Amino acid sequence: MTDAVDPPKARRPNTRLEEVARAAGVSKSTVSRVINGEPYVSSRAREAVHQAIGKLGYSPNQAARTLAGSRANCIALVVSEQGARVLADPFFAGVLRGVHAELAGKRVQLVLMMSKEGDEQDLVNYLCGGHVDGVLVISLHGQDPLPRTLADAGLPTVVGGRPLGAGGVPYVDSDNFNGAMEAARYLVSRGRKRIATIAGPRDMAVGMDRLSGWKRGLSQARLDTDLVAYGDFTPESGAAAMADLLKRAPDLDAVFVGADIMALGALQTLHAHGKKVPDDVAVVGFDDLMIASTAVPPLTTIRQDVEQLGRTMTWRLMAELAGEENLPPFLLLPTAMVTRSSA
Amino acid sequence: MTDAVDPPKARRPNTRLEEVARAAGVSKSTVSRVINGEPYVSSRAREAVHQAIGKLGYSPNQAARTLAGSRANCIALVVSEQGARVLADPFFAGVLRGVHAELAGKRVQLVLMMSKEGDEQDLVNYLCGGHVDGVLVISLHGQDPLPRTLADAGLPTVVGGRPLGAGGVPYVDSDNFNGAMEAARYLVSRGRKRIATIAGPRDMAVGMDRLSGWKRGLSQARLDTDLVAYGDFTPESGAAAMADLLKRAPDLDAVFVGADIMALGALQTLHAHGKKVPDDVAVVGFDDLMIASTAVPPLTTIRQDVEQLGRTMTWRLMAELAGEENLPPFLLLPTAMVTRSSA
DNA sequence: CCAAAACCTGGGAGCGCTCCCAGAACGTTC
DNA sequence: GAACGTTCTGGGAGCGCTCCCAGGTTTTGG
Incomplete structure (x- = not known):
């Protein structure tokens, strides 16, 4: 003794490919071909399918495609x-x-x-x-x-x-290496003699590559490359590194900071030490974040297109x-x- | 005349639930229950399944789960x-x-x-x-x-x-409204009398709510709420809005900026106009971005926990x-x- | 001590698609 | 006009899982 028709299974949220096929008067296969842009479909069929898709607002079920096909899209x-x-x-x-x-x-x-x-x-x-x-x-x-x-x-x-x-x-x-080298060369070309750098962490290539570029730029100009301090891409670490550099070389007249975000901190430290930027100390950053242009003074920097x-x-x-x-x-x-x- | 066995279908990238079932000596259903944390599984079976999963490095196929079940996870x-x-x-x-x-x-x-x-x-x-x-x-x-x-x-x-x-x-x-009101009250409590605001775009609730809060804070102190300028959450717009306010009310002594990012621009404009912050003009921002603390001077602001x-x-x-x-x-x-x- | 309830378990029907296969409807060529 | 492409089409077997159902095994309670 079975009950009458069973409505419980009334879960039919979306149009299925089969309905599109019926509406277009073609088979599932053909609809599939149209959707996947395969050849060997008559323009008549293609047209009908597109119409049906538009009318029904069909959107293929990704899960099913992934399961049946081989790629996940x-x-x-x-x-x-x-x-x-x-x-x-x-x-x-x-x-x-x-x-x-x-x-x-x-x-x-x-x-x-x-x-x-x-x-x-x-x-x-x-x-x-x-x-x-x-x-x-x-x-x-x-x-x-x-x-x-x-x-x-x-x-x-x-x-x-x-x-x-x-x-x-x-x-x-x-191209962190060449960007940093350009920064170093620029500072050299502006007559700076005692050029320091604040580099990123030693365990990240981005930090090391910029450091290498800076070194290369300086050594080509026969300048010392001993003024290196490290930060971790935070303003605070930049401020601390700058303070360290200033203590080690009060006569430094330029610093290449391997990230704008650290340059912000360096700028604060320089300000606190009464150093005028760029008159006493020139600063070049890296990244060209939005905040580089609103720093005080606005930051000269190497832009990377993230x-x-x-x-x-x-x-x-x-x-x-x-x-x-x-x-x-x-x-x-x-x-x-x-x-x-x-x- | 069929060829011998066909190896072309050799695509078997991952462990399937069925293999886990076999390895654990139970049925697919039981494995499924274990994976989904359902009750009614003996601890012996549960243990065996977990072992098998671990050994085989099984990871259920999301696409299949989505397709079969009702949710996409x-x-x-x-x-x-x-x-x-x-x-x-x-x-x-x-x-x-x-x-x-x-x-x-x-x-x-x-x-x-x-x-x-x-x-x-x-x-x-x-x-x-x-x-x-x-x-x-x-x-x-x-x-x-x-x-x-x-x-x-x-x-x-x-x-x-x-x-x-x-x-x-x-x-x-x-709570933009109350945050902004707190900012306004703070400025009032510091004795500021001519308090302006730079609000966000009129078509965003965040802009309007902060503006409303500022208005409420001022009107409770019976101060004028006419000094309103608008920006679009960029430093440039903040700078322009500040210039506008300064023209309209050269005597303003405080400004609540509805976003730190605009405050940066406002700070620049104030600096350019020779206004000392906070002596001549007090500035309060909103958001407490990382850059708020490295602004010059460091920005008093309303922190929101994004x-x-x-x-x-x-x-x-x-x-x-x-x-x-x-x-x-x-x-x-x-x-x-x-x-x-x-x- | 036996019925009812509470626990466990396996089998198997789909979920909506892709992709393989077989075949129809056309030419084209010798 | 038979033999062959070439273009198009539909049927249907899975993909790997969940979930329902039917049945087995224990525990509980009167």
Whole structure:
């Protein structure tokens, strides 16, 4: 004795491909072909399907596509949380904007993941679990093995910022070396003789590359490269490093700070020590954050295009996913000097 | 005449639930129950499954879960791109961090979407297409109908920042009104008499709420509330607004700027006009960005906890998804005055 | 001591799509 | 006009999971 018709199963939230097929008077297969832009579909059928899709407001179910097909139509952006904090917000937001801009129009979703302490294995499991087609990694600290692990697992991976411990994994970075060298040369050209630097942390390539560039710029001019202090990409660390430098060399007349955010702190310290910028001490930063132009005095700096970095990483990854061959193993984006009044 | 066995179908990237079941000596159903933390599983079976999962490095296929089950285990964070630019990076990055922190441990993915001009329909289709369980929306401008549309479609939605055109959609916001009022009262208590304000854009609630709070604070002290200028959350607009105010009231002795980022510009203008801060003109900002403390002079400001905003939005959404009843329709987060030297 | 309730377990039908295969409707060529 | 492409089309078998159902095993209670 069965009851009458059963309404409980009334869960039909969305249009399905089959309904589109019926509305267009074709088969599921044909609709699928149209959606995926495959050839071998008559223009008549194609037209009918497009009409039906429009009328029904159909949006294909990603989960089903992923399950049935082989790709997830989805890439991950992985940020080491610690790194996100250290490298400061604007960097991250800029990259994100670039990634998104490059993804526009492509039917690819972006999922965001932050690696947490102790969570690494879960992260790797998830990423390698076929849930994403590729991975973008940024804010690497030290010898983080993540990119290597992912690449070894056969997952297309692109790193933002030269990774220290992941030889062979493709990366995109700003040309920190040449940017820093340009800054150093500029200071030399303005007649500065005793030029210091505040570098980023020793376990990040971005810090080391800018330091190397500064060294090269100075040594080409036969100047000493002994005035090096280190910070961690915070204003406070910049202030402390500046104080240290001033103590070691009260006669310094210029400083290249490897990040605008630290330059802000350095500027405060100089001010507190009664040093006029740029008359007594010239200051050049790096990054060209929005705040560089509103610093007092407005900061001369090396601009890096962070949004472009995000775009380029994404382009590189998508190209690899599209099966392109002979892609460059790494890409360096040019920097540009922005002259304001601090140097 | 068929060929011998066919190896072409050799795509077996990951462990499947069934293999775990076999390894643990139980059925698929039981493994599924363990994974989903359901009751009615013997501890012996549970143990065996956990062991098998650990040994095989199994990670469930999200696509399949989504397809078979009813939820996507995934929420979207939608940012209006224009808004992201205007409200400036730190806001966005902070919210994101909060969202992520709150999601930690929950098996929920975050997909990021930026609404682009003309893309709205696609966005709505996608979001309502069952690909996500809920939506977080931030950076709303004007009367954006998006939250209303989503909510009407039955999709759980939480807005960050009071939405102007979406009555009834739950939201979380900093208590801009009271924060601004506190700023105004503080200036009054310091003996300032001619107090101006630089407000945010008229089509954003955050701008209007801070303006209202400032007005209330002044009118309670029976002071004039006529010195209002508007900016758009950029340093340049802050500088221009300050210049305008100075022209209209050369005797003004205090200004409440509705965003630190604009305060930076205002500070520049005041400096250029030879006004000493805080002696001639006291300045109070809003937000307490990292740069507030490195401004010259360091900025007195109203702190809002942006990360907490992200956390709270996420908590509210997850609570709704968990079926909790009688949730508050909106939540206001307290602000705090941070006294530095600009006022 | 036996019925009812509370626990556990496995089987199997889909979820909505893609992709393979077989075949129809056309030419085109010898 | 038979034999062959080439273009188009539909049918249907899964993808890996969840969830319902049916049944088995224990515990409880009168």
